[in-house]
Amino acid sequence: MKNTFISAAILSLLFISCKEDFNPLGEYSERYSLNCVIKVDTSFQVATVTQSYLGQTTDPFENTQDPFVDFVYIRMWYKGEVYIFNDSSITRTDKSRYNTDIKFYYINNLNPQPGNDLEIEALLPNGRRLKSVTRIPARASKKYGSFENKIPPEIGDIMHLQWTSDETNLVYHPRLYIIYNKTENGVQYRKSVPVPLEYYKKGGEEIPIYPNPSATPYVNIKMETINKLMKSISDGDEEKRHYEFMYCILEVITYDKNLSLYNSSSNTVLDDYSIKLDETDYTNITGGFGVFGSLVKSTFIIKFNTPYLESFGYRNGFE
Structure with missing residues (x-):
């Protein structure tokens, strides 16, 4: 059950490409993406950090190297408390593209409530920092x-x-x-x-x-x-x-302002608490790309x- 939940929570990756007249692959630009969606109905929260890559062809799906970034130090602040993310992985069932396990960062002791602010910061091994904030939306x-x-x-x-x-x-x-x-x-x-x-x-x-x-x-x-x-x-x-x-x-399910803006800009359905970032360059991450948001479910x-x-x-x- 946990594996199914985690798999649904792992965020899709952001692919970046550029064009130049003399090179269809363009010049490589190192960029990073932080993705995290906070859910009020669970204490288990997941984040991922990925990086752009230089493809060998114009087809991004021919890249078989997992762009997940290891050894990232992720902290989250909530009501004056600091929460440190751990790293983990689960077995990848579909290995048509990547042969490695699905990696992610997580905390399992945070139950945020509507109306409160959360701040996240990811410190990369190269010293770069990715930051963002979200306010948990009110229940419908x-x-x-x-x-x-x-x-x-x-x-x-x-x-x-x-x-x-x-x-x-x-x-x-x-x-x-x-x-x-x-x-x-x-x-x-x-x-x-x-x-x-x-x-x-x-x-x-x-x-x-x-x-x-x-x-x-x-x-x-x-x-x-x-x-x-x-x-x-x-x-x-x-x-x-x-x-x-x-x-x-x-x-x-009520999306916060960040996820609401993402949905409006991409016109994309989020499948059960996950987010996909290959259709838009929308971001609310300072220092990089991605989305940090929150949602709450009313029944x-x-x-x-x-x-x-x-x-x-x-x-x-x-x-």
Whole structure:
């Protein structure tokens, strides 16, 4: 579980190239990138430091030397305390490009809270320093009167889920999940399935479309989409009573101003707490490149209406 989390947290690398008329590879310029995204829901925080390289061809993916920088001294300040990062690695499963382990720096004793500042500094072996600051964003909260508390809604056929925040100009990434239990061979298993915004028809296949990060503080999902997903969960199984539905969970991940600016400049989806820096030169790192930011996750419970579940033959396990 830890390895999966770490792998998701390792940041993609920044590649830099330049052109000159007489040399398609350009002149080598030594640059460094510090990447770190602080998460409030864990004490395990990860950072990476990488360097640019001089490729042998115009294809950057032909480089097989890991650009990770070893022996970097990374410190973080939070509420007057100093936290020192350790170095570690995990086995690389995809060795199509690099044969070395995935390296990273980490601390495992920091649980920062919203509204507080964090400062990071990376001292490289050559004496260069990379610095940055972030303020942890406020948690999103329900906007009462604009947040459906049960499925289906009392009025209309759209689930309108709106939240609010004490801060402005931030980016949010909402994700809705259905939580249910399924009995198999007398054993009950807890399962979850993400809810798409809609389905896109491509040929004879229906492709689910999920919410992307945006500055819009709400998400609308048609009951037609939810109904289709609810039905598909037990397709081909005549034992509908083996399905006990609990509730839906809406997760809203709030990006700090640094990650919000990054998202706006790159128009790129951050996959589960990671960040990719090969599409933009956006940086908030003094002395180099990269991103230092923070995010916080808010969770809201949405119940099912019992008659609605019974219309599919399901049971309600959270009345």
